[in-house]
Amino acid sequence: MDLTKLFGCKVFGDEAMRENLSREVYESLKRTQDTGLPLEENIAAAVAEGMKDWAVSHGATHYTHWFQPLTNITAGKHDSFIEPAGNGKIILEFSPKALIKGEPDASSFPSGGLRATFEARGYTAWDPTSPAFVRDGTLYIPTAFYSYTGEALDQKTPLLRSMEALNKQCLRLLRLLGNTKTNYVTPTVGAEQEYFLIDRDAYEQRLDLKICGRTLLGSRPPKGQELDDHYCGRIRLRVAEYMRALDEELWSLGVSSKTKHNEVAPAQHELAPVFDSANVACDHNQLTMEVMRVVAKQQGLACLLHEKPFAGINGSGKHNNYSLCTDDGLNLLASSKDPEENLHFLLMLAAFVSAVDQYADLLRASAASAGNDHRLGGFEAPPAIISIFLGENLTQSLCAAGNGGGCGKEEHKMLKTGVSTLPDLVKDDSDRNRTSPFAFTGNKFEFRMLGSSQSIAFTNTVLNCALADVFEDFCKRLEKAGDIRHEIRAIIADVVKEHGRIIFNGNNYSQAWVEEAKKRGLPILNTSLDAFECLLDQKNIDLFSRQGVFTPVECSSRYEILLENYIHVVSIEAATMLEMVRRQIYPALVRYAGEVARSVNEMKTAGVSAWSSTKHLHSLNDIIDQIDSEIEGVREAYVRSHSIENIREHALYLRDVLKVRMDSLRTACDAAETITDDQYWPIPSYTDILLRV
Ligand code: ADP
Numbered sequence: 001m002d003l004t005k006l007f008g009c010k011v012f013g014d015e016a017m018r019e020n021l022s023r024e025v026y027e028s029l030k031r032t033q034d035t036g037l038p039l040e041e042n043i044a045a046a047v048a049e050g051m052k053d054w055a056v057s058h059g060a061t062h063y064t065h066w067f068q069p070l071t072n073i074t075a076g077k078h079d080s081f082i083e084p085a086g087n088g089k090i091i092l093e094f095s096p097k098a099l100i101k102g103e104p105d106a107s108s109f110p111s112g113g114l115r116a117t118f119e120a121r122g123y124t125a126w127d128p129t130s131p132a133f134v135r136d137g138t139l140y141i142p143t144a145f146y147s148y149t150g151e152a153l154d155q156k157t158p159l160l161r162s163m164e165a166l167n168k169q170c171l172r173l174l175r176l177l178g179n180t181k182t183n184y185v186t187p188t189v190g191a192e193q194e195y196f197l198i199d200r201d202a203y204e205q206r207l208d209l210k211i212c213g214r215t216l217l218g219s220r221p222p223k224g225q226e227l228d229d230h231y232c233g234r235i236r237l238r239v240a241e242y243m244r245a246l247d248e249e250l251w252s253l254g255v256s257s258k259t260k261h262n263e264v265a266p267a268q269h270e271l272a273p274v275f276d277s278a279n280v281a282c283d284h285n286q287l288t289m290e291v292m293r294v295v296a297k298q299q300g301l302a303c304l305l306h307e308k309p310f311a312g313i314n315g316s317g318k319h320n321n322y323s324l325c326t327d328d329g330l331n332l333l334a335s336s337k338d339p340e341e342n343l344h345f346l347l348m349l350a351a352f353v354s355a356v357d358q359y360a361d362l363l364r365a366s367a368a369s370a371g372n373d374h375r376l377g378g379f380e381a382p383p384a385i386i387s388i389f390l391g392e393n394l395t396q397s398l399c400a401a402g403n404g405g406g407c408g409k410e411e412h413k414m415l416k417t418g419v420s421t422l423p424d425l426v427k428d429d430s431d432r433n434r435t436s437p438f439a440f441t442g443n444k445f446e447f448r449m450l451g452s453s454q455s456i457a458f459t460n461t462v463l464n465c466a467l468a469d470v471f472e473d474f475c476k477r478l479e480k481a482g483d484i485r486h487e488i489r490a491i492i493a494d495v496v497k498e499h500g501r502i503i504f505n506g507n508n509y510s511q512a513w514v515e516e517a518k519k520r521g522l523p524i525l526n527t528s529l530d531a532f533e534c535l536l537d538q539k540n541i542d543l544f545s546r547q548g549v550f551t552p553v554e555c556s557s558r559y560e561i562l563l564e565n566y567i568h569v570v571s572i573e574a575a576t577m578l579e580m581v582r583r584q585i586y587p588a589l590v591r592y593a594g595e596v597a598r599s600v601n602e603m604k605t606a607g608v609s610a611w612s613s614t615k616h617l618h619s620l621n622d623i624i625d626q627i628d629s630e631i632e633g634v635r636e637a638y639v640r641s642h643s644i645e646n647i648r649e650h651a652l653y654l655r656d657v658l659k660v661r662m663d664s665l666r667t668a669c670d671a672a673e674t675i676t677d678d679q680y681w682p683i684p685s686y687t688d689i690l691l692r693v
């Protein structure tokens with residue numbers, strides 16, 4: 001297999017564009033893709049024609065406007081290229097209008113209140129900056145999705161808006177720093193994706209896995225991850241075969257899957273791609289998750305992307321690696337030996353420190369979901385408190401750069417430290433702290449809070465937007481300043497003073513950090529419901545409005561969608577649990593207890609005391625009664641929750657009452673599992689699932 005030929009063979013990428021478009025059209029489209037310039041309208045017809053010819057030659061009969069509603073998965077309806085040509089014949093047609101604009105019904109997707117006030121009509125608009133591709137006989141055209149009145153109903157629209165805001169302010173800043181060459185700044189993202197891979201039969205036998213993506217019941221296996229023998233260990237044959245097929249499919253779709261390895265928990269693995277622009281990285285991550293599920297099914301496996309499929313062992317996250325790169329090849333987060341350039345690098349770091357401190361709540365919210373609540377703060381993932389790790393040396397350089405403001409001598413000290421020691425020392429430091437939610441790792445930041453099933457779009461939207469805003473503030477100061485270098489140092493000093501509290505280089509898993517964070521006044525938003533509230537904060541609404549990323553109406557609609565999603569997820573879990581316990585677990589226990597009772601009788605008839613089996617029967621009877629009353633507790637809370645009209649109160653009731661009762665029902669069932677004959681237990685156990693593949 002020639003990998004260079006396989007890579008991107010199903011993508012309408014550079015080569016396909018060259019072959020199927022005229023030179024003029026190719027160059028125009030390329031300009032839009034590479035530099036964010038608006039698309040020239042008159043080229044759409046030629047692009048549509050070229051794209052269709054290429055797609056048909058790659059087996060496509062249909063096209064779809066592929067979009068990302070606020071559901072964490074993607075959507076699109078498929079239309080064939082056929083048009084009647086009279087006399088019972090057809091021709092294949094793809095009009096520029098069909099390329100540029102689609103009209104799915106918006107009413108069946110989450111819109112968070114927008115639906116009540118506005119029409120159901122929704123539009124999709126072609127995003128020419130993310131390449132189209134052919135999959136299973138359909139041409140996929142990445143699109144943005146918005147309502148009749150222009151409100152964003154998807155992940156992509158705000159992400160693209162935030163990338164534009166960021167480019168504008170960052171470019172303005174670069175000019176002030178004397179950069180005349182850069183034309184465009186792109187946030188670059190590499191999303192490391194964790195997942196579980198289990199046997200399909202086991203999966204099919206568990207309603208909780210099929211419906212909720214996670215186990216709602218299950219006692220701990222005798223062996224979990226205690227021996228640390230899975231992480232980066234030998235990849236078993238069946239898994240290796242899966243990874244091979246997955247890579248091949250991803251490569252053909254132009255997704256640059258790069259790294260694969262076993263993760264910490266049994267049956268857990270990771271895939272990391274080479275970074276790309278935030279927009280393409282987001283599309284590719286969605287595609288990766290979809291392909292992961294499909295390939296697993298093809299191979300008799302199931303890929304679990306839930307944040308916490310199994311209690312008692314690690315859950316899965318997604319690391320969002322982020323940097324800012326320019327069209328002329330600069331990474332703005334790369335330190336430099338050149339003192340002047342390094343000062344600019346430190347200014348960039350200061351911008352991150354300021355942005356993350358001011359909008360820590362939004363970043364936290366961007367990683368919040370019912371699923372991720374099981375993970376954050378569980379000593380396997382960062383705690384729910386946002387902080388930045390820079391490492392001691394870089395922190396010192398930043399402070400020194402600030403302290404040097406206006407004083408020649410100290411300025412020298414700052415530059416010397418920054419220049420001669422940075423590269424190596426940063427490397428050492430970044431490896432040491434795996435507990436920080438937002439860590440500097442050499443020439444990029446790594447945000448480690450995201451859940452494995454979440455879209456990375458909102459996180460990157462928040463980052464872009466907050467940075468754009470901070471850059472704008474920096475620019476305003478620098479534009480007024482007489483001495484630019486002096487002002488840069490003054491800005492850094494102010495950032496350290498006002499926002500230095502967000503820097504923490506210690507162990508984020510320790511209780512001491514929680515206490516320390518409280519003292520520093522950092523937001524501690526333990527559950528997703530606490531975090532969602534920040535979308536209604538005036539400071540955040542103002543940020544999004546200023547940068548043109550979300551209107552106030554869009555902010556409140558996102559808030560409602562997040563709450564609604566939380567309510568649906570928890571309610572579905574409760575209903576699934578009730579179904580499993582009432583129709584599988586409880587009857588199985590009664591059957592088993594009956595069997596034990598018969599044995600006890602037989603033993604007594606045979607003249608033995610049957611002392612321990614009688615005791616066992618009593619234990620079973622007790623746990624059956626307990627489960628019965630716990631079922632009633634869950635059922636009662638579930639029914640009651642439906643009568644709560646206010647969605648915020650509804651969600652809080654689920655978190656504070658229903659989930660607590662579900663936990664006790666689970667505890668009772670898990671205890672029952674440990675004393676029940678394996679033959680009678682109606683669903684595969686943790687051991688069956690985790691050690692089978
Ligand atoms: P680590 O082992 O520290 O997690 P890796 O070198 O394995 O770091 O990279 C992890 C991810 O970071 C990869 O997806 C990689 O492509 C991405 N990455 C590397 N450089 C950048 C960058 N400049 N911008 C965004 N992502 C990057």
Ligand code: MG
Nearest residue numbers: 192319321446
């Ligand atoms: Mg990493």
